Amino acid sequence: xxxxxxxxxxxxxxxxxxxxxxxxxxxxxxxxxxxxxxxxxxxxxxxxxxxxxxxxxxxxxxxxxxxxxxxxxxxxxxxxxxxxxxxxxxxxxxxxxxxxxxxxxxxxxxxxxxxxxxxxxxxxxxxxxxxxxxxxxxxxxxxxxxxxxxxxxxxxxxxxxxxxxxxxxxxxxxxxxxxxxxxxxxxxxxxxxxxxxxxxxxxxxxxxxxxxxxxxxxxxxxxxxxxxxxxxxxxxxxxxxxxxxxxxxxxxxxxxxxxxxxxxxxxxxxxxxxxxxxxxxxxxxxxxxxxxxxxxxxxxxxxxxxxxxxxxxxxxxxxxxxxxxxxxxxxxxxxxxxxxxxxxxxxxxxxxxxxxxxxxxxxxxxxxxxxxxxxxxxxxxxxxxxxxxxxxxxxxxxxxxxxxxxxxxxxxxxxxxxxxxxxxxxxxxxxxxxxxxxxxxxxxxxxxxxxxx
Numbered sequence: 001x002x003x004x005x006x007x008x009x010x011x012x013x014x015x016x017x018x019x020x021x022x023x024x025x026x027x028x029x030x031x032x033x034x035x036x037x038x039x040x041x042x043x044x045x046x047x048x049x050x051x052x053x054x055x056x057x058x059x060x061x062x063x064x065x066x067x068x069x070x071x072x073x074x075x076x077x078x079x080x081x082x083x084x085x086x087x088x089x090x091x092x093x094x095x096x097x098x099x100x101x102x103x104x105x106x107x108x109x110x111x112x113x114x115x116x117x118x119x120x121x122x123x124x125x126x127x128x129x130x131x132x133x134x135x136x137x138x139x140x141x142x143x144x145x146x147x148x149x150x151x152x153x154x155x156x157x158x159x160x161x162x163x164x165x166x167x168x169x170x171x172x173x174x175x176x177x178x179x180x181x182x183x184x185x186x187x188x189x190x191x192x193x194x195x196x197x198x199x200x201x202x203x204x205x206x207x208x209x210x211x212x213x214x215x216x217x218x219x220x221x222x223x224x225x226x227x228x229x230x231x232x233x234x235x236x237x238x239x240x241x242x243x244x245x246x247x248x249x250x251x252x253x254x255x256x257x258x259x260x261x262x263x264x265x266x267x268x269x270x271x272x273x274x275x276x277x278x279x280x281x282x283x284x285x286x287x288x289x290x291x292x293x294x295x296x297x298x299x300x301x302x303x304x305x306x307x308x309x310x311x312x313x314x315x316x317x318x319x320x321x322x323x324x325x326x327x328x329x330x331x332x333x334x335x336x337x338x339x340x341x342x343x344x345x346x347x348x349x350x351x352x353x354x355x356x357x358x359x360x361x362x363x364x365x366x367x368x369x370x371x372x373x374x375x376x377x378x379x380x381x382x383x384x385x386x387x388x389x390x391x392x393x394x395x396x397x398x399x400x401x402x403x404x405x406x407x408x409x410x411x412x413x414x415x416x417x418x419x420x421x422x423x424x425x426x427x428x429x430x431x432x433x434x435x436x437x438x439x440x441x442x443x444x445x446x447x448x449x450x451x452x453x
Contacts, residue, residue, distance in 0.1 A: 009135055009153065010036055010037050010152060010153040011035050011413060012034075012035075012153045012155040013038075013151050013152070014037070014038040014039070014158075015038075015124050015156065015157070015159065015349075016158065016160040017039075017120075018047070018161045018385075018386075019047065020406070021038055021157065022112060023066035023403055024038075024159070024409065024410070025038050025118060026066050026067050026076040027066075027071065027407070027410055027419065028410060029115055031414070034414055036153070036157075037117050037151050038117055038119060039138065040121075041124070044109070045105075045109050046105070048101070048181070049105075050180065050182040052102050053101075053207055057101060058099055058101055059098070059235070060098070061098060062078045062091075062097055063097075064398075064400030064402075065107065066108070066111060069400065070403035070404070070406060070419045076114070078104075078107050081106075081111070119151075121143045122140040122141070122142060122149065123140060124349075127351050127354060127355050129354075129358055130152075135152045135153060135154055136152070137151075137152055138151045138152075155381050157382075158352075158383070159386065162346050162347075164179040164180075164344055165342055165343050165344050165345035169321075170309055173318070173338070174313070175338075176336070177338035177340065178190075179340045179341075180204040180340065183208055183339060187211070187212075189337075190337045191215060191221060193337040194221050194222065195221060195222045195224075195335050195337065196337040196339065197333075197337070198339045199226050199338060199339070199342065200227060201228070202343065203273075203275050203276060205225065205341030206275045207279065208339050209225045209283065210279065210282060213283070213286055214286060217293075217296075217297065222297040223297070223298050224299045224301070225301070226322070228304060229302060230302055231302050232302065234275055235272065235277070243428055244393070244394060244395075246395075247404065247422060247423050247425065248425070249430050252430035253392060253395075254391050255431075258364075258390075261390060261393070265389065265390065265393070271394055273343070303324055304322050304323065305322070305323050306321070307323050308321035317334045317335060317336045318335050318336070320332065320333045320334070320335065346387045346389065357377075358382070360376065360377055364390075366390055367384055367391075373385070373412075385405065404422070407419035407421050
């Protein structure tokens with residue numbers, strides 16, 4: 001289907017409406033010279049609905065909302081939401097910088113309800129490029145009516161998010177095995193099974209384990225936790241480490257050779273894929289309280305990889321084949337339910353197939369993302385949101401860097417500085433600059449260079 005005659009040509013078409021593209025919609029809404037349309041296949045905004053466990057918080061302060069770090073005066077800030085809903089003073093009295101997860105989701109819904117240009121229930125099927133007109137034609141389908149639509153834009157912004165990632169031995173298992181992305185939808189069923197095992201590491205694994213552990217004694221079931229990590233890593237949250245979520249670190253990481261960047265991705269997992277220290281302590285405290293009444297119906301296994309899993313339909317249980325890395329031993333355990341806290345992965349959507357020749361790819365078939373988040377051959381037409389962890393490191397999924405990335409993208413699309421972009425916020429240097437003199441005695445050249453900043 002081609003676009004209808006006279007169909008409007010937008011400055012950009014954005015695909016996906018998660019927090020990052022929702023932030024882009026909020027930051028572009030006041031701009032009269034930049035028009036965009038946003039498409040998402042879901043009927044409404046929903047942020048990790050399967051993990052809205054009561055009492056859980058986001059892992060970033062409230063300033064890391066959709067807009068504040070780009071425009072503190074925006075009417076779409078988290079504080080504006082609190083004021084509009086009569087929650088500002090209670091939040092102030094609470095004296096906790098970290099919003100509840102359900103509160104953050106409600107805030108995003110509030111913003112989404114006030115923005116033009118959001119088209120819900122539109123599944124994008126393919127993207128084509130019209131060279132004669134210099135536009136991208138985004139073919140979508142209304143998921144309710146089935147009607148086909150074409151949206152035209154001079155640029156694309158891809159914010160399709162990440163998908164649940166399940167390792168091979170646990171993939172497509174029959175029986176009651178679910179990824180954490182749908183945990184709450186299946187929680188009640190899991191609690192009737194008698195024995196549940198959480199597989200994986202990180203914040204989601206810990207939250208699900210604690211949530212199940214809290215009711216285990218009362219409802220009479222057992223809950224275990226298996227992770228291949230050598231220990232239950234706490235997320236490193238010291239202030240100098242937080243400087244790694246900065247424009248300087250993104251530039252430094254982006255300039256490294258691809259092999260070194262990929263190695264760092266493995267080495268730095270605990271910096272943003274660990275467990276908050278408070279949650280680690282809450283798990284232990286819950287175990288301690290339960291332990292006063294006798295043996296706790298649980299076990300926690302670290303350094304253990306699940307290398308195979310089989311569902312026994314007759315016995316209604318899973319047989320897990322485990323390997324302990326440090327001991328080099330194998331064992332078999334059974335469980336009646338599984339929660340897979342195995343993370344998420346980015347992928348290239350199939351709807352880009354017709355324009356793959358317009359995208360830059362690295363040697364491993366991933367987006368070759370420029371420092372300003374462009375991935376197309378012209379360097380000014382196609383931008384990505386949270387698909388650049390391999391080039392920009394832990395700044396990619398960080399909610400606190402979303403407004404910064406959107407500022408960069410908006411400025412690139414407008415060809416002018418609409419939103420001021422901080423370039424130097426860190427006290428530390430992440431590498432030796434071009435002006436560093438490695439031969440200088442006692443580091444005098446580095447001292448002079450630092451003083452000149």
